[in-house]
Amino acid sequence: MTEQNQLDILQNSLQDQKTKEAYFTASQGQLVWARFKKQRAAMIAATVLVILIISGVLAPFLSPYDPTIAGRDKDYLNGAPNIPMFCDKNGCSIRPFLHTIERKRNLATNFRWVEKVNEDERRYMQFFVTGSDYKLLGFVPGNIHLFGINEGFVHLFGTDASGKDIFSRTLHAIWTSLQVGTLGVFIAFVLALLIGGVSGYYGGWIDSILQMLTDAVRTIPAIPLFMAIAAFIPQEWTAEMRFFFISLILGLIGWPTLARRVRTHLLTERNQEYVLAAQLCGASSSHVIRRHLLPSFTSYIIVDLVISFPYMVLSETALSFIGLGLKDPVNSLGVMLQKVTSADVLLNYQWYFIPVIFFITLVMAFVFVGDGLRDAADPYSDNKK
């Protein structure tokens, strides 16, 4: 055996030891991340999800116009999407441009507005333009928009019946739906931890009563209940009040599934030796719960939160869809979906469907990420395969 060979073997074994050591000393988070990275579908979904969330957060900056009636283009109602181009019959340009549209109404057109594209005149896209004022995340003021056009309007996804830019509305809608979902999940989560935790930790008759309550709530069909509660919202409530109320309802109804899981987990964990050891050492209930029991299933809880998120978004959509949730001046995905239901839209204005694609993508991304996280958080998932 040559010297070089021996050195190689030594280095390899050192390398091995290092990876092993890294494996044994890794924190729970690092292990989960390492397993998560291996799943291609979940990684793609995570990327998509991050992009969607960022575009939701930065919606006011990324969208060229105000999504409310203030930003409407009154000369372009139900207008088709404008697709910026680089080349036309007069040659190419590096800066993307649109053609000018001329609207005419006279005897020849039977006094109806007729739009004609003038292919010789170009309107160039501008970047980082100054436009309508906005507040990022509700407090960072600004008026710079990522893109705009030097004259007139640019509508990447077309406009709706009142001339509002569908691209801007979609981005803002993602943000609203995410907010409703987060708030709903948060309320459900706190309730689930409290109720599931108490019933799982104490067991006995407290558990029986709380379980009966949980089952009762689970038995009531959610959407009819949503509808019943949402019907009480007075018409004169502002958009914000409606928004919080809807999130509150979503949370109040969404907790039983999570609470059940927390309880089941606690019931098995509380009989483990380490809990008994802590109790024998004189640790109080709250100490045992905080220091020993909660950390034992944080990863499960995170996974459950991610999984229940799309259902919150779906419920919000369903509620807004039947006209009981958020309403038109607010942009949520449910409000956007409601618009596609008329036959007129189906046959003539297909660009109303673009938000639907975003909606499906958002829900799918969440579900795939949740699925990947579940596999990654389960330490035995490798052994099974």
Place this chain on the structure above:
Amino acid sequence: MLQFGKFVLTRAFLAAFTLVIISLVVFTLMEFVPGDCAERYLAFKNTQGSGISVEDIEIERKRLGLDKPFVQRWTLWIVNAFQGEFGDSCILRVDIAQLLGTKFWLSLGICLSSLVLAYMIALPVGIISAASSNAYLNNGLKLISYLGLAMPNFLLALMIMLFSTIYFGDTLTGLFSKEYRDAEWSIDKFIDLLKHAWLPVFILGWSATAFALQTVRALMSDEIGKLYVTAAAARGIYGRRLLWRYPARHALSPIVNSLGFDLNRVFNELPIVALILTLTDAGALLIESLARSNDQQLAGAIIFLLTATIVSLNFLTDILLAVLDPRIRKSLVH
């Protein structure tokens, strides 16, 4: 046998208790609706041209028994509800039991058939996909089933309607053809119903299938890794026989247990699909009574009927599980 009887009794008591809690919730919610039945009725009369006064409202309240205390009215309501009497609708002024009647059974039928459809597909497919190690098959199934979850039902309904209107010239809406709508029940009417009902069943069934498939797969892949399956395989049992006789039997019991909640989920989606397909069933009535007219009496009756169905289904599946699985029967008695 005695033990089993005791188990059934405990469960029946629990189910009845759950129903009482739910009725309290529903009744309280109905109370919260702004305005009461008397005001609503007289407001309606007012639009017909007859003048009303505050005294008229008071008299009407007395007639409807709305002046009695909350607990008394709730007791009366729940006692009547268990007998299938829900009083008159606030707006439509007809007996609710009569109004709902067949409509409720039709809705229930649609929901149950889509649930059956869902499990007929989800059980075999879920078991096979959990057992196979084919990555393409698994990912493909995952994608389809998640699409079923993410794609809103009403959108699917709309697309199918549009497609059929353009290519077949038939809108596929409603549950009956015109000539059968008010006809007496007969074989022909039933066939006509089947011709129309497949679409809502299919639409509701799709997302239910997606959900069921996910559950079946997760449960099966949990069970398949367990030692008793390995032991059975070591004894020389293989293939379908191994799957169906060992892990599938274990995976089945949580599924049977959650059937009631599955029905709940399908019920949930019925109103929206019904709205799009203009079905004249309980779901559509619910939307009508809540969103448009605030008819709390009718809405309360429908929600109560729905939950009663789910609770009874839960009760039945509990009994069924106990018959199938002695572990459950024994664990619950003491």
